[in-house]
Amino acid sequence: MQKALKSQDIQLESWAPFAQGKNNLFNNELLKALSGKYNKSIAQVVLRWLIQKGVVVIPKSENMKRISENFNVFDFELSADDMATIKSLDKGIGLIYSV
Numbered sequence: 001m002q003k004a005l006k007s008q009d010i011q012l013e014s015w016a017p018f019a020q021g022k023n024n025l026f027n028n029e030l031l032k033a034l035s036g037k038y039n040k041s042i043a044q045v046v047l048r049w050l051i052q053k054g055v056v057v058i059p060k061s062e063n064m065k066r067i068s069e070n071f072n073v074f075d076f077e078l079s080a081d082d083m084a085t086i087k088s089l090d091k092g093i094g095l096i097y098s099v
């Protein structure tokens with residue numbers, strides 16, 4: 001979808017970058033390991049992955065500390081290997097909508 005949108009100059013946006021916490025995202029073992037490696041929270045790793053993929057992120061939090069945490073994602077970079085590893089979590093099924 002991202003390729004198709006890009007060809008039409010349309011920016012892909014993620015309006016639920018944490019999939020609303022579905023699928024136990026904040027306890028995922030792979031993301032937990034990367035969180036330790038980069039000394040960033042799982043939420044920050046997720047946001048960084050999307051940003052590095054060129055996706056605009058619109059995370060929601062009702063908690064001031066987490067809102068601030070969600071902005072603090074511009075001082076580290078995921079390696080190409082780690083980007084590819086995170087992609088392996090894609091099951092090809094949307095957790096909120098599926099097209």
Ligand SMILES: NC(=O)c1ccc[n+]([C@@H]2O[C@H](COP(=O)([O-])OP(=O)(O)OC[C@H]3O[C@@H](n4cnc5c(N)ncnc54)[C@H](OP(=O)(O)O)[C@@H]3O)[C@@H](O)[C@H]2O)c1
Pocket residue numbers: 015016017018019020021026041043044058059060061062063066067069070096
């Ligand atoms: N999803 C959609 O289809 C859709 C459609 C239209 C508009 N939107 C808008 O898009 C925005 C995002 O949507 P969303 O709420 O559906 O999904 P989301 O951002 O993927 O998930 C929000 C959930 O993640 C938690 N969270 C946020 N930051 C966190 C952090 N750093 N660590 C741990 N947990 C964290 C929030 O809990 P806390 O609040 O307790 O931190 C909340 O339970 C909202 O402004 C929403 O109104 C979404």
